[in-house]
Amino acid sequence: MDNWLFWAVAGATTLGVGFILLQALRQSATASDDGAALKVYRDQLTEVDRDLARNVITAAEAERLRTEVSRRLLDADRALQSAAPKGGKGSALPATLLIAALLGLGLYAYDRLGAPGYGDLPLATRLAMTDDNYRNRPSQAEAEAAAPAPEPVKTDPQFTELMTKLREVVKQRPDDPQGLALLAKNEAQLGNFAASRAAYQHLLQLKGDSASVNDHLGLAQTMILAAGGFVSPEAEQQLIVVLERDPANGLARYFSGLMFAQVGRFDRAFALWEPLLREGPEDAPWMEPIRAGLQEVADRAGIKYQLPDAKGPSAGDVAAAADMTPEARQEMIKGMVGQLESRLSTEGGPIEDWLKLINAYGVLGEADRAKTTADQAKAAHPDQAAALDAALAALPKGPSTSDVAAAAQMTPEDRQAMITGMVDQLETRLFTDGGPLADWLKLMSSLMVLGDKPRATAAYEKAAAAFAGDTEALGQIEDAASTAGITP
Incomplete structure (x- = not known):
């Protein structure tokens, strides 16, 4: 006009x-x-x-x-x-x-505060503007150049020495896939995301079509971290490969939603993030950033949406109880889990709360009650049976937190012998033969409950080495270590 x-x-x-x-x-x-x-x-x-x-x-x-x-x-x-x-x-x-x-x-x-003479901005024009933002966003190299330098990560001298040796080995054998995978993982752990990205890129060049979904996801993630959280066109191409092979991949869906939010397509970001929040699991690495940003995404997309409240104890809540006395810890855990169980049994609730209760029973070592809870949740959410079965399958095995707490009723000598025996058996088996991710996470948690931080740290480092190249597993290991207070 x-x-x-x-x-x-x-x-x-x-x-x-x-x-x-x-x-x-x-x-x-x-x-x-x-x-x-x-x-x-x-x-x-x-x-x-x-x-x-x-x-x-x-x-x-x-x-x-x-x-x-x-x-x-x-x-x-x-x-x-x-x-x-x-x-x-x-x-x-x-x-x-x-x-x-x-x-x-x-x-x-x-006349002073408004925008007289400003042209109309219909939906088609706004979409064209976001498309322009999408097509003309910075490249990976430009984004990395503009990204702030990462905070230095403190490490012990032994780890620093190992990294020096690893870098030298990879320099001497640059086409060794195993060495590149280990280098990429550890450089990212140190905050050297550009170096990690370079190692992943060379690894994918060597593997070609045989590169796994986790290889492509690892490269995408380190690209994004090296660019200060920005999803470049090159990182997007890796995410596309991941989603073509694994459409349900949570981390790739999260990063794709982040990209759409960055270019102004909040409607597409919401379409990717909202299902992720509903599906869980609660301890997934993308849950907290989605919960922090989804309401704003919905508001800016013009979508009427109310962010659900997170209720009930999380795995972190239960793990944090390790600092209490056994009696106080057991009472706190029983109180939190009991409240959540009572509410879900009488009022029902979203699938996220059922998954949280199942996970809490798993941390407590009460597998039977976790199975009963899963059956109740299936009756309330029959369309989420696969997610519930996956939650049951992911429950940790080996000595549980409740096993350790129950030892408080024994004499100090018997208690120490029982705890040491259970944890030693699990540690020996994993260090010798390896094992599933859930067992490694349980070993780390059990050692921290016992107050043996050096062994817990060693278990963390062994677990990280065992799952080098598996970005999703490494993310769970890092989250578990952070929750338990383990530092490399």
Whole structure:
């Protein structure tokens, strides 16, 4: 719309609104409350005559009521006559000036604070702008150059020495896939994301079509981290490969949603993130960033959405109880889990809460109750049976936190012998033969519950080495270590 036309329409609208307001004020001035009272009193006189005709009141009472109502009627009529000049032309002048001042102030404020002359911005134009943002976003090299330097990660001298040796080995044997995978993982752990990205790129060049989904996902993740959280076109290509092979991959879906949010397509970001939040699991690395950003994404996409509250104890809550005495820890855990179980049994709840309860029972070592909870959840959410079965399958095995807490009832010697025996057996088996990720996570947690941080740290490093190249597993290991307070 041309600038002059806009102001013509705005001025005409302003004058029209002012005229309507002025007319309303003038009508209000002539129709006083006393005028309305006259009608009420006349109706009361008529009602007195009706009551007398129906013998509801006596003649004497009717006469008394007529006298009283007539007196009030005369008083109201005199008040109305004396107020008549208020409806004259002079009384409209202040109201007219006030309306004109308010309308003029509105136009002045818009001229200073608004955007007069700014063109229309229809949906098609806005989508075209986001498409332009998408096509012209910085490359990986540009994003890395602009990204702030990562915070240095403190490591012990032994780990630093191992990294020096590893870098030298890879330099001597640059085409060794195993060495490249280990280097990429450990460089990322140290915050050297650009070096990790370079190692992953060379690894994928060597593997070619045989590169796994985790190889492509690892490269995408380190690209994004090296770019300070920005999803470049090169990182997007790796995410596309991952989702073509594994459409349900949670981390790739999260990063794809992040990319759409960065270019302004909040509707697409919401379509990717909202299902991830519903599906869980609660301890997935993308859950917290999605929960922190999904409401804003929905608001900016124009989607009516209310972020669900996270209720109940998490795996981190249960692990944090390791700092308490066994008795206090057991009471706290029972209280939290009991409250969540009671609410879900009586009121039901979202699938995230059921998964959280199953996970809590797994951490407590109560596999039977976890299975019963999963059956109840399937009845409430039959479409989530696969996710519930996966949660049961992922429950840790080996000595549980409840096993350790139960040892508080024994003598100190027996308790120490039992705990040491269980944990030693699990540690020996994993260090010798390896094992599933859940067992490594349980070993780390059990050692921290026992207060043996050096062995827990060693278990963490062994687990990280065992799953080098598996970005998703490494993410769970890092999360478990962070929750338990393990530092390399």
